[in-house]
Amino acid sequence: MHTSRPDREFHFTDDNFATIKKLIYERAGINLAETKRDMVYSRLSRRLRANNLRTFQQYLELLNDPDSHEQQEFVNSLTTNLTSFFRESHHFDILKEYFTEHKNKKSFRIWCCAASTGEEPYSIAMAAIEHFGTYNPPVEIFASDLDTKVLEKAQRGVYSFERVERLSDQRLKSFFFRGKGDNSGLVKVKSELQDLVYFFNLNLLSESWPFDQQFDIIFCRNVMIYFDKPTQYKVLKKFLPHLREDGLLFAGHSESFPHASDLFKLRKHTVYVKAHKMS
Ligand SMILES: C[S@@+](CC[C@H](N)C(=O)[O-])C[C@H]1O[C@@H](n2cnc3c(N)ncnc32)[C@H](O)[C@@H]1O
Incomplete structure (x- = not known):
């Protein structure tokens, strides 16, 4: 028709x-x-x-x-790129708990696989800096997205003031510069934060992903909602070999994977762990 x-x-x-x-x-x-x-x-x-x-x-x-x-x-x-700093803020507390529970690890590899305009990976970086009390925390943050436009914005790290106005004064002071003159109304994330995050283009559907080491944490929030169940299952299955045995997978607040219970089981608050040890 x-x-x-x-x-x-x-x-x-x-x-x-x-x-x-x-x-x-x-x-x-x-x-x-x-x-x-x-x-x-x-x-x-x-x-x-x-x-x-x-x-x-x-x-x-x-x-x-x-x-x-x-x-x-x-x-x-x-693509739909809605995101915000410290979205679903309880997840950043769970991340800090993970750092405490695994305090013997030398460093933490974190992959944020639908990073959009950068608010999520920069929030991870801020949480790590706060937890370890240094601008040089033992974390490496890999932040990818399929959309190349949002990645450019993420890499610039420049946001309108409205995007950060709900953050505490302490976070604003510690992590952002406020623009003056022509740049008033804008903020820029400090270079210490940018140095912790490596942005790159990656399609969750692509056959192979360019990683040679596993991750401790995968943030995959608010992207699976755009996929149907068979696609979600395929992506979750591909995560398995890339996540350490004691690793965590963070999903979005409205995402759940009962159809993939052989792969991941819920730990709490849409945070998942591997269903089986791979030995
Ligand atoms: C709604 S945003 C979520 C951003 C962030 N994770 C959050 O929770 O605030 C969804 C992101 O997923 C990305 N995306 C959609 N399909 C994708 C795919 N096949 N591979 C990688 N990223 C994808 C979009 O470009 C978009 O930036």
Whole structure:
């Protein structure tokens, strides 16, 4: 069936939506509900304008062109990047507890696998600095995302003041510079924090991940909600060899994995541990 609303700037049919739904599922695992049709139209309309195109059909042809850079822009446009500093703050207390419980470890490797614009990995860095009482805590934080635009922002570490205004004065003073003059209304994370976090592009769906050592902690919060259960299971299974036996997997507040109980079991507050020791 081909339907397109006449009041719209661009011709957008049911078939176009079905093709987009299939493409983003194949490339990112994102399972778009039928109700996301208007969201897709509005986000991709910007890409049609940027490429001087008149219809979604033309846009889909561009996506098929192997020489086009549009594929990454397509993916970037359809990700949802909502995040905040110390989101689900109890998780950072559990992280500090983990540091205490494993105080004999020389260092901690932490992977934040859907880091978005950086608030989550920088919060991990702040929690580590607070716990160890030094700007040089024994942690390495690997922060990845599929979306290259958010990673650029994360790496810059510049945020509007509203993003940090709910943090304590102590955290603001310890971890951020406040912009002056042209930069007023902005804050920048201190370089000590940036030095603890290594940002890189990674698709959770890709066949192989570039890690040669295991992690103590994996933060995978508020990304699985965009995946269907078979995709969640596949990703969880891929986490197993990358997580130490005593490691923790942090999930988002609305994420649970009863369908993967052979892989991970709940410890508390959407924090998971391996279901079985691998020996
Ligand atoms: C809603 S944000 C969550 C950010 C952060 N983890 C938090 O909880 O605040 C979801 C992030 O997952 C990323 N994402 C979506 N699909 C992905 C995939 N296949 N591989 C890696 N990251 C993905 C998006 O780009 C987005 O930045």
